[in-house]
Amino acid sequence: MPDLPRQIRLAAGDYYMHAQDHKRRRAGLPGYICRVALRLEDGLDVDRLRWRVETSPVLDWLARMRLTRPLLVFPAFWRASSRPGPIFFEHNHQDGNGHEPGVLPPEVLERDLHASRGPALAFDLVRHADGTRHLVLSWNHALMDARGAELIWLHLNDGNGGNGAPSLEDLIHPKQRGGSLAEWWRNAKLARGSVEWLRKSGSEPLFSLLPEKRTAGPHRNQYRIVTFSAEETARIAARCERLNAGFRRSHFLLAGTLRALHTVATRRGNRDGAYLIPVAHDTRRRSAKGPIFSNHLSILFFRIEPQQAGSLTSIISELSRQMMDQIRTRFPESCMAALEMFKPLPLNYYMHHLGQPTRSKFATLCFSDSGETCAGMTEMLGGRIRAVDHLVPTWWPPGLTVVFWSFSGRLSVLLSWVDDCLSVSEVDALEQGLRSAVLEEKVS
Amino acid sequence: MDSKTIAEQLCQFARKNYVADGADFDENSPLAKAGIDSFALVELLLYCERTFGVSVPDSHLTGKNLASVATLANCIAELSRSSDSSP
Numbered sequence: 067m068p069d070l071p072r073q074i075r076l077a078a079g080d081y082y083m084h085a086q087d088h089k090r091r092r093a094g095l096p097g098y099i100c101r102v103a104l105r106l107e108d109g110l111d112v113d114r115l116r117w118r119v120e121t122s123p124v125l126d127w128l129a130r131m132r133l134t135r136p137l138l139v140f141p142a143f144w145r146a147s148s149r150p151g152p153i154f155f156e157h158n159h160q161d162g163n164g165h166e167p168g169v170l171p172p173e174v175l176e177r178d179l180h181a182s183r184g185p186a187l188a189f190d191l192v193r194h195a196d197g198t199r200h201l202v203l204s205w206n207h208a209l210m211d212a213r214g215a216e217l218i219w220l221h222l223n224d225g226n227g228g229n230g231a232p233s234l235e236d237l238i239h240p241k242q243r244g245g246s247l248a249e250w251w252r253n254a255k256l257a258r259g260s261v262e263w264l265r266k267s268g269s270e271p272l273f274s275l276l277p278e279k280r281t282a283g284p285h286r287n288q289y290r291i292v293t294f295s296a297e298e299t300a301r302i303a304a305r306c307e308r309l310n311a312g313f314r315r316s317h318f319l320l321a322g323t324l325r326a327l328h329t330v331a332t333r334r335g336n337r338d339g340a341y342l343i344p345v346a347h348d349t350r351r352r353s354a355k356g357p358i359f360s361n362h363l364s365i366l367f368f369r370i371e372p373q374q375a376g377s378l379t380s381i382i383s384e385l386s387r388q389m390m391d392q393i394r395t396r397f398p399e400s401c402m403a404a405l406e407m408f409k410p411l412p413l414n415y416y417m418h419h420l421g422q423p424t425r426s427k428f429a430t431l432c433f434s435d436s437g438e439t440c441a442g443m444t445e446m447l448g449g450r451i452r453a454v455d456h457l458v459p460t461w462w463p464p465g466l467t468v469v470f471w472s473f474s475g476r477l478s479v480l481l482s483w484v485d486d487c488l489s490v491s492e493v494d495a496l497e498q499g500l501r502s503a504v505l506e507e508k509v510s
Numbered sequence: 511m512d513s514k515t516i517a518e519q520l521c522q523f524a525r526k527n528y529v530a531d532g533a534d535f536d537e538n539s540p541l542a543k544a545g546i547d548s549f550a551l552v553e554l555l556l557y558c559e560r561t562f563g564v565s566v567p568d569s570h571l572t573g574k575n576l577a578s579v580a581t582l583a584n585c586i587a588e589l590s591r592s593s594d595s596s597p
Contacts, residue, residue, distance in 0.1 A: 307573055310568065310569070310571060310572065312572075312573045313542070313547070313548055313571065313576050314548040314551070316547070316548050317548060347547075347549045351527075351528055351529065351530045351545055352528060352529070352530060352533075352544065352545025352547075353530040353533050353545065354530040354531075355530075366549075386552075386568065389548065389549070389552055390555070390556070393549070393552045393553055393556060437547065
């Protein structure tokens with residue numbers, strides 16, 4: 067592997083995620099630390115795993131990266147620290163087992179990873195009393211996105227004894243190694259469209275789950291994972307086809323989520339508050355092996371009026387129309403150009419600018435559909451993978467994030483919320499409404 | 511405009527924008543496996559609008575028409591013929 071750079075530019079998405087991390091911490095929540103947990107049967111070669119983690123030049127480099135801003139007048143950048151710090155931890159856990167999602171010890175679930183202090187990623191191997199294991203990769207979202215984490219699993223699981231290490235191009239996007247001032251002017255021109263669009267679509271009334279007055283903390287980010295059986299997943303796929311949304315599975319799942327949320331919102335008395343939803347898209351090519359490092363995303367924003375939110379078919383057709391309009395007007399490029407342009411701003415100004423169009427509400431919920439996760443992986447260094455779980459904290463605001471993914475022919479969904487934004491009975495209603503929206507034929 | 515020419519151009523567009531370098535992809539490859547998700551599908555449809563002057567209505571976005579580049583090209587060729595023949 068060639069020499070890895072010691073200093074590198076931030077991608078626009080990195081600074082955005084760093085700002086989300088900052089916002090969460092300011093609201094008294096843990097940082098924006100994502101986790102992917104593999105539930106493993108017995109058979110994992112722990113010595114090989116430990117050796118791979120400790121000797122991988124890619125992981126060593128990632129563990130050294132620190133988000134740095136020595137002076138406020140200069141933009142933040144990534145710099146390699148001379149001390150990577152430990153990233154592999156082992157635990158023996160008596161209470162849980164590898165058959166259930168989310169049964170992880172607090173030292174794993176509450177591990178704090180700071181992009182500035184580093185290391186911004188960690189592996190936790192949890193041995194349960196029954197011989198099953200959880201292998202958890204946790205990372206600060208400023209360091210990389212979920213696809214980057216998936217590529218790390220593939221790198222660790224590579225059967226070539228480390229010879230299959232990613233190339234420099236697979237680790238870092240070439241654009242991040244260069245950069246010019248002329249780009250800033252190009253971005254300024256391109257960004258105008260998205261800023262105007264957001265101002266228009268963020269107009270009041272907007273439905274928000276945030277309490278009008280925050281109750282005394284501490285507040286917690288709660289997680290609930292709902293897994294559909296293989297039979298249910300097949301039914302969902304068939305229903306998606308019948309609604310002519312086979313290629314627009316994300317729209318179908320978002321429509322189901324919105325329909326369920328609309329029920330909760332109506333119970334809260336929402337009459338005219340629209341639902342605003344940012345949806346991030348991975349900009350890498352399918353089956354590309356990189357880049358691992360940084361956030362490579364573009365964003366689409368959807369606004370659904372409450373009059374449309376009662377019917378799956380009308381939500382799907384509205385989402386398709388808005389997506390077509392946004393891509394036609396190059397909204398995703400414009401949005402990323404805006405983020406690139408605002409990147410040199412100090413964090414508080416940056417958040418103030420981004421929050422302006424929606425008067426700091428940002429969105430009603432965050433949504434993502436990762437599609438097939440860890441595609442083609444059936445085992446991790448000898449341990450059969452029973453399931454993969456994503457634990458993604460929610461942005462605050464809006465206080466609710468919904469993430470879908472599939473593994474081994476089974477669809478799962480994560481509901482991630484802050485406890486003062488939704489009550490447990492509302493989350494129950496959301497789960498029930500979501501299940502019936504995606505599964506039941508009588509729900510239109 | 512024949513469907514073969516359309517298929518060739520669509521393949522070129524998909525290779526340039528979605529398919530990873532070195533991955534096998536031709537007009538008969540399943541679209542879903544070539545990296546065509548909802549986002550890419552919209553870009554592909556907008557490319558059809560710009561290049562061939564054909565808008566594909568929602569009702570034509572069926573599993574059958576979106577099975578591969580070849581089936582999508584057939585659908586576009588047919589839509590183009592019907593719009594040419596209409597008064």
